[in-house]
């Protein structure tokens with residue numbers, strides 16, 4: 001029955017999410033730093049014009065790849081970067097400009113979030129994944145913010161996933177609302193979905 005399939009998929013996704021977050025938390029600091037630096041270098045090489053776009057990125061929590069040095073470098077090249085703001089659950093994310101001295105306060109999920117600054121509409125989104133599959137579907141924290149935000153923004157931003165090789169799986173069992181990433185960058189390089197090269 002469709003309902004059984006949905007709840008089975010929900011359990012599968014929840015288990016995968018927990019397992020991947022635990023594996024990421026277990027990365028030693030030096031490994032996390034090495035892999036984050038590789039991801040930043042691949043992003044820069046694969047998307048050399050990022051400083052000409054408004055780029056949304058995430059403040060790294062729970063050992064997500066650290067893109068802060070890239071965000072600072074883009075600003076130094078004249079770019080504008082923004083952090084997500086959870087307006088409320090069930091709604092798309094908003095984005096506020098980030099700069100190095102930007103005051104941040106923990107939001108309801110304990111994620112440092114700007115309390116000040118212009119609201120911007122990102123043209124590129126750099127999104128941490130908990131898992132990503134062969135169809136480039138992203139598994140996040142289960143809030144549905146990413147899909148809701150992509151569905152709400154027009155024009156749709158270029159969505160680039162960031163994560164580690166071990167987070168690649170065959171299928172996250174995507175749901176009807178899941179939208180695929182345009183590219184996925186890990187410590188070993190940048191991949192676009194098959195057929196798009």
Ligand SMILES: Nc1nc2c(c(=O)[nH]1)N(C=O)[C@@H](CNc1ccc(C(=O)N[C@@H](CCC(=O)O)C(=O)O)cc1)CN2
Nearest residue numbers: 058059060061084109111128140141142143144145146
């Ligand atoms: N660093 C970072 N910031 C980000 C994101 C991200 O993926 N990484 N997000 C990207 O979109 C948004 C936040 N997404 C979130 C979505 C759900 C929950 C949350 O509800 N967590 C619950 C479990 C919910 C459930 O499993 O049903 C919890 O932790 O208790 C937290 C954050 C915006 N900011």
Ligand SMILES: Nc1ncnc2c1ncn2[C@@H]1O[C@H](COP(=O)(O)OP(=O)(O)OP(=O)(O)O)[C@@H](O)[C@H]1O
Nearest residue numbers: 138139140141142143144145146147148151177178
């Ligand atoms: N475009 C949308 N419109 C309405 N509801 C949505 C939309 N996208 C997702 N949702 C709802 O959000 C919930 C969580 O979705 P999902 O499990 O895909 O989150 P996630 O991608 O892991 O989380 P996040 O993007 O916040 O990190 C689901 O119950 C889903 O119904």
